[in-house]
Amino acid sequence: MSPCLEIRRLSAVLPDGQRVLRSISLNVQPGEVRALVGESGAGKTMIGKAVLGVLPKSVRIVEGEMLIEGEDLGRLDAKARRALIGARTALIPQDPLTALNPSRRIGPQTTDRLVRILGWSGERADKRIRQLLDEVHIRDPERVLRSYPHELSGGMRQRVLIAAAFAAEPRLIVADEPTTALDVTVQKQILRLIAELQRDHGTAILFVTHDLGVVAKISQKVSVLYAGKVVEEAETADLFAAPQHPYTRALIAATPRYTDPYASLKPVDETVLAGLTAEIAAADKAWRPSHD
C-alpha cells in the first residue's frame, strides 16, 4: 500500500536563488501522525503549503516529487491537481481568527467544499457538518452555523475549522501549528480534540509545530527540520529516548519539561548551530537541481 503522502527530494528557492527547502524527503503512512518540528524559518510551514499547492508566488519548486496516495502531483495539470487536493486533503490552519471569511456565515463556509467540490446534496452536507460539530463538542450547532466568525471565540472557531477539515473524510490533513495562536488552556483541549478525531477517523496528519511537547503528545513519527533540511527522522518515542543528531539533542534540552519545569533550560548550543550552518553551506555549494 502506497503511503498517504510521499515527498522525494523536494527543493525550493526564492527569486534571489536562496534555497528554502533542501532535498526534503519524508512520508506519512495512512492513519499515522507525522510531526514536522523546527524553529521558525526552518521551512516546516513551507512544506505543508507545497503539499497543498498554496506556496507563495515567490517560492519556486526546483526539484523533487510529491505523491498523494501514489499520485504524482507534478504529473497532473492545474485543474486535476486542484481537484485531487480538494478531495483528499484538508488544512487545519494556524490562526483561527484569520482563517474564516468575516463576511460569510459559518454554515456555508464549512459546507461549501462538500457541496461544490464533492457534489453532495445540501441536506447531506448539513447533516454531516452537524455530526462533526457534535464530535468537536459544540453543543449548539444551530447557533454556530448561523453565526458570523467574529461572533465566536478563538477556541470555538478552531473547533469549527477542525470539524470542517474532517467533514469530507480527507485521507491527509495538514495541521499548520493549529494551537499556536490560542490561549494555553484552550491549546490542550484543541490538541486532545485533534488526537481524538484523528483516532476515530483514522486520518493521516502532517502536524507542523515548533513545540516538542506537542510532538510528544500527538505524533508517532517525527522529522526534525533545520534551515529547510531534515536533520533527523525517527519514531517519536525513540527520538526523545535517544536523539541522534546534536541539533535534536540541543532542541530537546531547550524545551521545558512538564515533570520538572524548573530544570535549567539550555539555549540551543552555538557550536551545534555553527557546525550545522557550515555543513549546509557546503551542501549548497555542491547542489545542482536535478532538473530545470
Add this chain to the structure above:
Amino acid sequence: MDEARISRRGLSPRLWLAGGWLLIALLAAIFAPLIAPQDPLAQDLMLERLPPFWLDGAEPGYWLGTDSLGRDLLSRLIFGGRIAFIVAFAAATSACLIGSALGLIAGYFGGWADRIISRIVDVWMAFPPVLFAILLVAVLGTGLSSVIIAIAVIDWTRFCRVIRAEAMSQARMDYVESARIAGYGRIGIMLREVLPNVLPSVVALLSLEMGIAVIVEAILSFVNLSISTDDPTWGGIIAEGRLSIHQAWWVLVFPLITLILTVLSFSQFGEGLKARFDPVLR
C-alpha cells in the same frame, strides 16, 4: 522596496516626456506671435476648411488646415495655448494658496476653526463643479479674470482636504510636541514642521490642478462662456470642430490631441515630482 525601485525607474521617462511636452507648449504660447505661421484671427472664405498638409487640397503655410471661416488651425492652437497656460498657472496657484492656508488652519488648530472650514468644504463638495464654474462665470461676466476666479473659488477644497488631513496627523506627532515644549510659537511650528512634510503632495496636486484648470477653461469656452468669442481658445476651437465634425474632422482632432497631451502631462508631471521628492517613497 523592490516595487518602489521598479516604479521609480519607470517614472523617470514619464517625468521627462511630460515635462518636455509642457515646455514645448509653454514656449510656443509665450512666443506665439513669432511662431504662428498666420494671423489666428484672419478669416478668408476662399481658404475655408482646408485639410491638413498631408491631404489633397492642402495649402502651403496652413499646416493643420483651416476652420469653416478659413482661419489657420495651427496658429489658433498656438495662440489658444496662451490663455490655457495663463489660466492654468493663475487659477491653480490661487486655489492652492487659499486651500493650503485654510487646510493648515483647520488641521493644525482643530476645534471650531476645523468645524467651520470642514463644513464649508462639505457644502462646496455638494456642488457639481462644472455647473458651479459655469454659474460663477455667468455671474461674474465672461473674461479671463472671471475664469481664473471661478476655478480658484471652486477648486480650493481639493488642496484644503489633503493638507488638513496631513496637518492633523503631523500635529499629533512627537516632534511637534517637543517643538512646542521647546517654546516655538504655533505658526512657527506649523510652517517649520508641517509645511515641508506636505510639500510633495501639494506640488503633485498643484500640477494636477493646472491640468484641471486647462480642462475647465476649455469647457467654459466650449459653452461660449470663457473670454470674448474672437480670441482663439482650445475649447472654442473644439466647439467649432464639434459642429463641423462631418465636414472637417481636423478642427476637432488637433485641439483634442493638444488638450489630452497637456492634461496627461500635467498629471504625470505631478506624479513624477511627487515620487521624486516624497521622503517616504524615496
Add this chain to the structure above:
Amino acid sequence: MFVTLFGVAIVVFVVIRVAPGDPIAMMLPPGASDDDIARLRALYGLDKSIVQQFFIWLGGMLHGDFGTSISLRQDVLGLVFNRLPATLELATVALLVAIAMGAAAAILGARSRGTAVEAGIDIASGATLSIPDFLWGLVLILLFGVLVPVFDISGRVSPQLDLPFVTQFYLAESMLRLRFDLTWDLIKHMLMPAVALALPLAAIIAQLLKQSLKEVLDLDYVVLARVKGFSETQVILREVLKNAALPTLTLVGVQFTFLIGGTVIVERLFSYEGLGNMAIDAVINRDLPLIQGIVLVFALLFVLINLAVDMMYALLNPRLRHG
C-alpha cells in the same frame, strides 16, 4: 445633511444675487417703461430686501414651490422633474458600465498579479484616470460617431420614433413595456455619453479594487479556500470580492457624485436632453429661478448618494451590522 443643504442654498442665493446682469431688463423689449419693469420686479419678488427674498424663496421651496422659470415661463419644479429622469438614467447606466469595466480589469489584474498583464492594466488605468469625461466624450464622438458610426452621438432617442411613454424614465419604461426596439434605440444614444462618464471612474475602481483584492488574496481564509479545491476565479468571486469591495465602495460613492457632476458637460456634448443640458441653457439665459432649482436638485442628489453609500457599507459589513 440638512446643514449642508442649507449651506448650498445660501451659497447659490448669494452667488446669484451678485449677478450684475438684470434678468428683467433682458426679458423686456427695449424701450419698456419703468412701470413695466417695476411690475415685473414685483411679480418675481425682486423688489424686496435680499434677506427677505431668501426666506421667501426658501419657504416656498419647502412647500415645493421653486418659482417660475424666467426664460421658459414654466414652473421650475415641473421643468426639473421633467428632465431629471433622463439624467438619472444616464448616470445609472454610466455607473453600471464603470463597475463592470473596473471590476473586470481589477479581477483580471489580481488574477495575473506580477505579470505583464497586470502592468498593462496599471498603465491603462493610470492614463484613463488622467483624462476627464469631457475629453473622453470628444474621443468617443470621433471614434464611434464619425470614424465607425455605430452609435448615435446626439440626442436621447431617434426623433422619428413614436414614444408611448407616460413617464420620463424612457429606458426603464421601454423595458417594462417590453418595447425592446425602443430600449435598443435609447441605449444606442446613451452608451457613448455613459462610457465617457464611466471611464475615469472605471479606472479608479480598477486600481483600488485590484489593490484590495491583492491584499485579501494572501489572507488565511483565502488559502484555505484554495486548499478546499476552488479555482482562482472561484476564490476571487466567492471569498475575496465582497470583503475587498468595502474600501472601494466608499470611494465609488464620492466618485459617483463626480460622475453626476460630469453629466452637465457630457449631456451638452451629446445634446442629451437631461438636467445638465438644461442647466447650461439656464445659465446662458440668466434664468435665476431655474438655475437655483437645478443646482439644489444636484446638491440633494449628492447628499442622498453619500447617505446611500453609508447605508450600503453597513449592510455589506456584518461586523457593523451586528455591532
